Amino acid sequence: MPFAHVTAELERRFVVVRWDQRGAGKSYSLSVPDSSMNMKQFVADTLELTDVLRRRFDQPRILLGAHSWGSMFAALAVAQAPERFSAYLAICQAANAPESERLMYRWALGKAAEEGNEKAALELKQLGLPPYARFADYHTMTNWIARFSGEEHRPITRWRFARLAMESPFYSWADLFRIPLGAKFSFSRLWREAFYNSDLLKQAPRLNVPVIFFLGRHDHTATASAAMAEHYFEVLDAPRGKRLIWFQNSGHWPHLEEPEHFQKKLIRAVDEALRRE
Numbered sequence: 030m031p032f033a034h035v036t037a038e039l040e041r042r043f044v045v046v047r048w049d050q051r052g053a054g055k056s057y058s059l060s061v062p063d064s065s066m067n068m069k070q071f072v073a074d075t076l077e078l079t080d081v082l083r084r085r086f087d088q089p090r091i092l093l094g095a096h097s098w099g100s101m102f103a104a105l106a107v108a109q110a111p112e113r114f115s116a117y118l119a120i121c122q123a124a125n126a127p128e129s130e131r132l133m134y135r136w137a138l139g140k141a142a143e144e145g146n147e148k149a150a151l152e153l154k155q156l157g158l159p160p161y162a163r164f165a166d167y168h169t170m171t172n173w174i175a176r177f178s179g180e181e182h183r184p185i186t187r188w189r190f191a192r193l194a195m196e197s198p199f200y201s202w203a204d205l206f207r208i209p210l211g212a213k214f215s216f217s218r219l220w221r222e223a224f225y226n227s228d229l230l231k232q233a234p235r236l237n238v239p240v241i242f243f244l245g246r247h248d249h250t251a252t253a254s255a256a257m258a259e260h261y262f263e264v265l266d267a268p269r270g271k272r273l274i275w276f277q278n279s280g281h282w283p284h285l286e287e288p289e290h291f292q293k294k295l296i297r298a299v300d301e302a303l304r305r306e
Contacts, residue, residue, distance in 0.1 A: 030054055031194035031208065036284055038292045043092070046082060047199075049211075050074065050099065052218075055204055057211030066218035068102055068227060075106040079113050092299065094118035097253050097281065101227055108233035116239040116302050118295065121248055121281050122258040126224035129257035130159040133174050133249055136256070140177040149173050159251075160225065171251050182247030184280045193285065224252050235266040239302040242272070243291065245279030253281070270305060272298060 030047045031054065039045050049056040051074055052066055075093075082091055093114050095103030100122045107117045123129075134153065141149035152169060161167045178184070194205055242262045248255035262273050274294050276283035284291045 031197040031200045031205070032285060033199055034197055035193060035288050036292055038289075039295065042296050044086065046078075048078060050215075052215045053211040054208055055200075057207045057214060061214075063218055066215065068105065068219075068222055071102040072105045072109060075102060076110055076113065079106070079110075083113065089113075090115040092116050092118060094120065096120040096284070097123055097250075098223060100253075101223060101229065104229050104233045104236065107236050107238055111237040114238050115306070116241065116299060117236060118241050118243065118299070119258075120243045120284060121245060121250070121253060121255070122229075122242055122261060123253035124229040124257050124261035126227070126252040127160055128228075129254045130170075130251045132256045133251045133254050134159055134170055136249065137170065137173045137177055141173070144177075149176075167251075174249050174251060178247060178249040178280070182278075182280055184247070185282050185286055189285075229261060230264060234264070235268075237268060239269050239306065240265065240267045240271040241274065241295075241298045241302060243274050243276065243283055243295065245281055245283045245286065246275050246277045247280045250281045270302060272302070274298060 030049050033045075033047045050071065052058075052061045079091060079093070083089065090113055093103055093107060093116075095118070097120070100119050101124075104117070104119065104122070107114055134156075138150065138153045140146075141153060153173060156166050156170055159167065159170060161170070175184075194200060194208065242258065244255045244258050246255065248258075259273070262271065265271060276287050276291065276294075279286040
């Protein structure tokens, strides 16, 4: 929700519902039970909100869009109840974090060899393939990934995120403080299941709705890289059609890095997908 104003142009074409999921942003509260912070509950929440919107707007099916981590349980919701959705819009789709990390490790090792960076090559070889038992080792790998990806693409900074959030007409100062609190609360309870016990290639190999992937060409996020998302797209069984749209000047946030281009591409792609239905 704190970034909704960046893509407000979509509201000229669609009724757009932004959702701060359970335990995050405006939905963060100390009253959220720890026992409810799991993938099964998040999928159930998604379907419950979907049904609320279907009833409110008297629509048999709605569009579902999700970004990064949210795309994990969004894809599971679509796989479980495709009859409730007219299409699925996957922005920087996450699919299998361990395999994504291994792909990014090999990419970083290749970049080290390509550039003759002996320090990086030595440290990465000493680490070996992820996953790692120590967070320090994971941190070392992601630092090199960030270093090499930063040479080919200037990613959106934390200060840019902060400025966009502070510009939000939907968030009060109290809400802004809830963002890091909710992130810490959610990550500490979800990270193992979400990132290391979830594999959409096995859990959601088929999505029986039109599917559109929006990927940043320079997305080298360790747990949700464009390389892994592209692989999932290629093997995904989507009998009602699938399309992959690349954003050549974006990393993990194409809707924030290229907002005008992103919105035009999304509107056109959705119109074409629904016209074929």
